[in-house]
Amino acid sequence: MAKQPTLTDVARAAGVSRSTAARALSGSGYVAKAKRELIEAQANGLGYRASAIARTLRTRRSHTVGILIADITNPIFPRIVRGADEVLTGEGMTLLLCNTDQEPERQASFTQVMIERMADGLILVSQSIRPELVDLLRRGPPIVLVNRTPEPGAFDYVGPDNAQGIDALIEHLTNHGHRRLGFIRGPRNSSTACERYDRFVRRMGELALPLPRSAIFDGDYSPESGRAAADAMLNLPATERPTAILAANDFVALGLIDRARELGFAIPQDLSVTGFDDAFGEAAWHRVFPDAPRMTTVGQPRREIGRQAANLLLDRLADTSRAPTKIIVPVSFIQGTTTAALAPQPSLPSPRRRRGRTM
Amino acid sequence: MAKQPTLTDVARAAGVSRSTAARALSGSGYVAKAKRELIEAQANGLGYRASAIARTLRTRRSHTVGILIADITNPIFPRIVRGADEVLTGEGMTLLLCNTDQEPERQASFTQVMIERMADGLILVSQSIRPELVDLLRRGPPIVLVNRTPEPGAFDYVGPDNAQGIDALIEHLTNHGHRRLGFIRGPRNSSTACERYDRFVRRMGELALPLPRSAIFDGDYSPESGRAAADAMLNLPATERPTAILAANDFVALGLIDRARELGFAIPQDLSVTGFDDAFGEAAWHRVFPDAPRMTTVGQPRREIGRQAANLLLDRLADTSRAPTKIIVPVSFIQGTTTAALAPQPSLPSPRRRRGRTM
Numbered sequence: 001m002a003k004q005p006t007l008t009d010v011a012r013a014a015g016v017s018r019s020t021a022a023r024a025l026s027g028s029g030y031v032a033k034a035k036r037e038l039i040e041a042q043a044n045g046l047g048y049r050a051s052a053i054a055r056t057l058r059t060r061r062s063h064t065v066g067i068l069i070a071d072i073t074n075p076i077f078p079r080i081v082r083g084a085d086e087v088l089t090g091e092g093m094t095l096l097l098c099n100t101d102q103e104p105e106r107q108a109s110f111t112q113v114m115i116e117r118m119a120d121g122l123i124l125v126s127q128s129i130r131p132e133l134v135d136l137l138r139r140g141p142p143i144v145l146v147n148r149t150p151e152p153g154a155f156d157y158v159g160p161d162n163a164q165g166i167d168a169l170i171e172h173l174t175n176h177g178h179r180r181l182g183f184i185r186g187p188r189n190s191s192t193a194c195e196r197y198d199r200f201v202r203r204m205g206e207l208a209l210p211l212p213r214s215a216i217f218d219g220d221y222s223p224e225s226g227r228a229a230a231d232a233m234l235n236l237p238a239t240e241r242p243t244a245i246l247a248a249n250d251f252v253a254l255g256l257i258d259r260a261r262e263l264g265f266a267i268p269q270d271l272s273v274t275g276f277d278d279a280f281g282e283a284a285w286h287r288v289f290p291d292a293p294r295m296t297t298v299g300q301p302r303r304e305i306g307r308q309a310a311n312l313l314l315d316r317l318a319d320t321s322r323a324p325t326k327i328i329v330p331v332s333f334i335q336g337t338t339t340a341a342l343a344p345q346p347s348l349p350s351p352r353r354r355r356g357r358t359m
Numbered sequence: 360m361a362k363q364p365t366l367t368d369v370a371r372a373a374g375v376s377r378s379t380a381a382r383a384l385s386g387s388g389y390v391a392k393a394k395r396e397l398i399e400a401q402a403n404g405l406g407y408r409a410s411a412i413a414r415t416l417r418t419r420r421s422h423t424v425g426i427l428i429a430d431i432t433n434p435i436f437p438r439i440v441r442g443a444d445e446v447l448t449g450e451g452m453t454l455l456l457c458n459t460d461q462e463p464e465r466q467a468s469f470t471q472v473m474i475e476r477m478a479d480g481l482i483l484v485s486q487s488i489r490p491e492l493v494d495l496l497r498r499g500p501p502i503v504l505v506n507r508t509p510e511p512g513a514f515d516y517v518g519p520d521n522a523q524g525i526d527a528l529i530e531h532l533t534n535h536g537h538r539r540l541g542f543i544r545g546p547r548n549s550s551t552a553c554e555r556y557d558r559f560v561r562r563m564g565e566l567a568l569p570l571p572r573s574a575i576f577d578g579d580y581s582p583e584s585g586r587a588a589a590d591a592m593l594n595l596p597a598t599e600r601p602t603a604i605l606a607a608n609d610f611v612a613l614g615l616i617d618r619a620r621e622l623g624f625a626i627p628q629d630l631s632v633t634g635f636d637d638a639f640g641e642a643a644w645h646r647v648f649p650d651a652p653r654m655t656t657v658g659q660p661r662r663e664i665g666r667q668a669a670n671l672l673l674d675r676l677a678d679t680s681r682a683p684t685k686i687i688v689p690v691s692f693i694q695g696t697t698t699a700a701l702a703p704q705p706s707l708p709s710p711r712r713r714r715g716r717t718m
Contacts, residue, residue, distance in 0.1 A: 064472060072437040072440050072441060072444075072456075073437045073438055073441055078431040078432045078437065079432055081431050081458060082431060082432055082458065085431075085458055089465065094457065094468055094469055094472050095458070096455045096456065096457065096472075097431075097455065097456035098453065098454065098456070099440060099441065099444055099454070099456070106448065109453055110453055113423060113453050254643055254644065254647055257647055258643075258646070258647045261647070280641060280644055281640075281644075284582065284613055284617075285639055287617070288613055288616055288617045288620070289652045291652075292651050292652050293648045293650075293651050
């Protein structure tokens with residue numbers, strides 16, 4: 001392997017001491033102009049590059065930004081990263097990613113690595129932030145939160161308009177005759193999940209729709225949560241059972257559909273289901289296969305969210321004293337095949353006990 | 360913001376000079392045992408943490424590994440990252456990702472950042488490596504290549520068994536009566552694409568199947584490449600036109616299907632199409648919607664590939680002198696809805712000029 005030239009090589013070539021070469025190349029002390037130019041010429045000739053670490057220690061700017069994502073295998077995250085990457089790469093910065101799986105130890109160790117290696121800033125995507133991490137974050141570089149805010153107003157923030165999305169889903173379902181709506185609530189430590197839940201409760205009240213305690217299921221963001229909700233809600237008496245259920249996200253909705261079909265409910269004929277996030281299915285796939293099953297859900301402009309987060313961070317680096325900014329981006333309703341008009345229910349029949357192929 | 364204690368704070372608390380404190384805490388020079396213990400106690404009491412950068416400069420081990428991925432929005436990559444992450448996190452290492460979009464400048468700048476910040480190793484996933492980058496890589500830390508090898512045998516390597524996958528696709532198609540097979544070749548600078556193409560040509564020869572020049576289309580990995588192939592191949596006379604086309608990957612296959620349907624070919628009735636990589640559709644989705652359209656394709660054990668890559672890197676760190684290792688992991692054939700038995704063609708009819716809904 002070719003060896004990179006060292007400071008000692010440069011000093012030897014220029015006929016000066018190592019410490020003189022170091023002073024000349026780092027600008028950290030006086031070296032006569034002629035001697036400095038000789039040392040620089042030798043350094044260039046040898047292809048010597050001052051260590052980036054040494055340079056960072058000197059300038060306190062590393063031109064790197066760290067981004068924590070909650071789960072790299074959840075398809076909503078890569079396009080957020082892509083958007084941030086486009087903006088930051090355009091500014092000559094390198095984006096370093098870390099997949100945390102929401103584990104506090106991994107959040108902390110990546111954050112520590114970024115602080116110690118002096119990243120210029122951090123972008124945290126969908127991170128549930130524990131109190132102990134908040135302390136660590138306050139000691140670190142500027143931060144932008146994406147899709148989750150632990151203390152509203154304390155950090156720069158970009159996220160989707162969850163209220164708009166919930167309103168659109170409720171409007172779609174009520175326009176199709178549904179009045180008994182169920183809701184599967186996401187994790188309580190997720191601000192996004194709380195926003196969606198709060199808006200659902202509020203909007204149901206505004207529309208004077210019934211909202212018994214049994215219409216709310218306390219879940220998380222997993223398919224298992226959707227399956228458990230199906231067991232709880234679909235075994236209710238027919239007069240109480242929701243005819244449509246809004247799930248906390250698409251993964252929950254998928255588990256709900258899976259279990260509902262096992263229980264004999266045809267989707268969407270016997271039960272309408274909505275997700276959130278548009279996690280499944282490429283737009284290109286649905287254009288080529290327009291009849292493929294698709295989740296009725298809410299899409300986020302992920303690339304735009306990533307771009308906005310990067311821009312907020314760049315603004316913050318330029319002005320560390322400005323007040324925290326909050327950016328809410330509009331979302332879009334996606335009509336899929338998991339919702340349908342409420343079937344006429346003259347005698348409120350129990351669900352068909354058939355399995356399988358209904359879509 | 361809380362200020363981290365500095366070396367000066369520790370020195371003051373212990374009543375010693377800053378340089379003595381530095382020697383004691385870094386182990387870089389002699390300090391009497393009693394004094395060292397006092398300094399260490401004060402450092403612990405204050406919560407002083409030696410800079411990771413200083414520690415790295417001293418130990419030459421940073422406990423970070425860099426991973427370059429070609430395109431974070433291509434769903435085949437996240438699970439490879441996940442697998443590598445599992446293994447490395449288990450060893451107390453932090454995995455830093457970079458999305459390169461295959462741009463040489465971004466490959467080079469991330470690699471440079473990793474070299475300068477002294478990553479212990481690098482994992483390169485599906486990177487087409489330009490000659491100038493090879494020089495940079497040789498100066499850097501140990502490297503494992505995944506799914507693409509620029510100089511076979513020069514680096515540790517993990518990749519899927521492309522030959523096995525091509526054999527399985529050809530067997531599936533010939534078992535369904537197809538004999539005129541077309542092939543859309545991926546980019547020539549991709550070793551994976553070359554492996555798939557070479558095997559296709561060889562296997563067709565072994566089976567004594569016809570392989571006119573018109574049955575090969577020189578493409579890349581994009582949907583546009585599939586569309587262009589459809590225009591070239593499907594306008595051939597019916598006696599020459601392939602009845603089944605193997606695409607370089609799933610994105611190419613999707614473009615091919617899209618354009619073929621525009622040209623009036625029903626898929627799979629008039630034309631069978633196969634992809635490679637299983638990029639579309641979650642397994643969970645297909646379990647819940649068993650009748651959903653699905654690509655006939657070849658799946659890679661992505662998580663396993665990621666785990667193997669991380670293990671190879673750890674082996675390399677333990678023994679930098681061992682010969683490069685090549686690991687080929689088995690793939691799996693996935694029966695989808697884009698292939699079907701060759702329709703009886705007594706009079707070799709021209710394709711139906713209908714559009715649209717055939718799946």
